[in-house]
Amino acid sequence: METNTQINENIGVAMPRIGDKAPAFKAVTTQGEIDFPKQYGGSWVILFSHPADFTPVCTSEFMTFASQEKKFNNANCKLVGLSVDGLYSHIAWLRTIKEKIEYKGMKNVEVKFPLIEDITMEVAKKYGMMMPGESNTKAVRAVFFIDPKGIIRAIIYYPLSLGRNFDELYRALIAMQTADEFSVALPADWRPGDDVIVPTAGSCGVAKERMTGKEEMHCYDWFFCTKKISSEEINQRIIKK
Ligand code: BEZ
Numbered sequence: 656m657e658t659n660t661q662i663n664e665n666i667g668v669a670m671p672r673i674g675d676k677a678p679a680f681k682a683v684t685t686q687g688e689i690d691f692p693k694q695y696g697g698s699w700v701i702l703f704s705h706p707a708d709f710t711p712v713c714t715s716e717f718m719t720f721a722s723q724e725k726k727f728n729n730a731n732c733k734l735v736g737l738s739v740d741g742l743y744s745h746i747a748w749l750r751t752i753k754e755k756i757e758y759k760g761m762k763n764v765e766v767k768f769p770l771i772e773d774i775t776m777e778v779a780k781k782y783g784m785m786m787p788g789e790s791n792t793k794a795v796r797a798v799f800f801i802d803p804k805g806i807i808r809a810i811i812y813y814p815l816s817l818g819r820n821f822d823e824l825y826r827a828l829i830a831m832q833t834a835d836e837f838s839v840a841l842p843a844d845w846r847p848g849d850d851v852i853v854p855t856a857g858s859c860g861v862a863k864e865r866m867t868g869k870e871e872m873h874c875y876d877w878f879f880c881t882k883k884i885s886s887e888e889i890n891q892r893i894i895k896k
Contacts (some may be wrong), residue, residue, distance in 0.1 A: 670783035673810060677702070677801045678781040684735075684769035685745050691735070692805040699732040699828060700801045703819075704784040706793035708740045708748035712818045716796075717749075718758050719821050721766040729895045731803070732828055734768040739779055739794055742772040789814060798824060800831065832893045837884055848886035852879070 671678055677692045677700075692700060703720075705713040717736070724734055738745070749766045756762070771778060773794075779785050784794040796813035808831055813819055830841045839851040855878045856862040862877040864870065874880040 669781055671781075671799070671807055671810075673807055675807050677799065677805050677807050680778050680781060682737075682771045682773065682778055683742055684771045685742065685749060685766070686769040689735070689769055689771070692801055695733055695735075695801070696805065697803050699730070699803060699832070700735055700799075701727065701732060701824065701828070702735045702737065702782070702799040702801060704737045704779060704782070704794035704797045706790065706795070706815050707738055708744045709751070712816070713738075714748075714752060714756060715758060716818050716821075717752060717766055718756065718761045718764045719818075721752075721764050721768070722761050723821055723825070724768060726825065727828070730825075730828055730832065730893060731895070735771065736766075736768065737771040737773055737778060737784070737794065739773050739776050739792070741774050745770045745772060786812075800828060802831075802835075829889070829893065833884070833889055836892050839882075839884070842881070847889045850881035851884050853882055855879075 669678070679691065679693065681688060681690050691702070705716060707713060720734060720736075727734055740748075749770065753763060753765050756764070773779050776785060776794075779794045782797065782799060784797045785791070786795045789795050793815060795815060796817070796819055798809075798811040798813075798819065799807055800809040802808045809827055811819075811824075811827075826846060829847060830845055833847070833851070834840060837851065839853060842849070842852055845851070850873070853872055856865055865872070865874045865877050865880055868874070872880045872882040
């Protein structure tokens with residue numbers, strides 16, 4: 656019997672991993688052609704797939720993401736969507752969203768970020784967005800966080816039936832930028848303003864120092880120390896006004 660990995664190899668489905676260079680492609684989008692990730696160098700990008708145009712969960716997601724686009728842009732992050740539908744379907748769907756759909760207080764929502772047409776599934780397959788166990792004809796809800804150097808930094812997958820949590824996508828973006836900017840790690844459920852984790856002591860001497868409590872940090876034990884970074888400092892260093 657074939658394993659899932661063998662099935663994926665047979666149908667040419669790749670699974671990029673965290674730390675890999677984002678696979679390159681050129682594509683037609685609702686905002687013209689793009690050369691990915693080349694033209695996004697210097698910015699973070701969230702590349703995300705949705706199963707199909709003119710479907711309810713996807714419509715709720717696009718309205719939510721488009722309403723929050725400025726917030727992501729202010730954190731130096733651009734949004735790029737993809738489904739295996741064609742360009743004219745994308746255009747018609749985005750026009751319908753703007754002209755007809757009022758949902759949870761959102762109306763007249765204009766999707767200004769590019770939505771890739773991928774009828775051949777070329778890009779979806781390169782990024783492991785096709786999951787044959789879930790659907791052979793629709794991409795799952797994949798989210799790729801790509802950093803300003805074009806490296807994949809985080810990947811989140813949701814099934815067809817579940818809309819994403821956009822607060823979590825923003826939290827993850829700010830958390831990764833905070834980790835880079837301040838050389839720290841972030842604990843469970845971290846939000847800006849919460850204590851951050853300092854790198855674990857790398858020598859017996861440092862471990863001992865940490866336990867004397869002289870440094871400006873709180874140590875639960877020698878390997879688990881936190882310090883404060885205010886949300887104002889994070890706003891100043893990461894988020895544009
Ligand atoms: C939706 O977006 O509503 C949807 C799309 C594909 C399968 C199930 C739900």
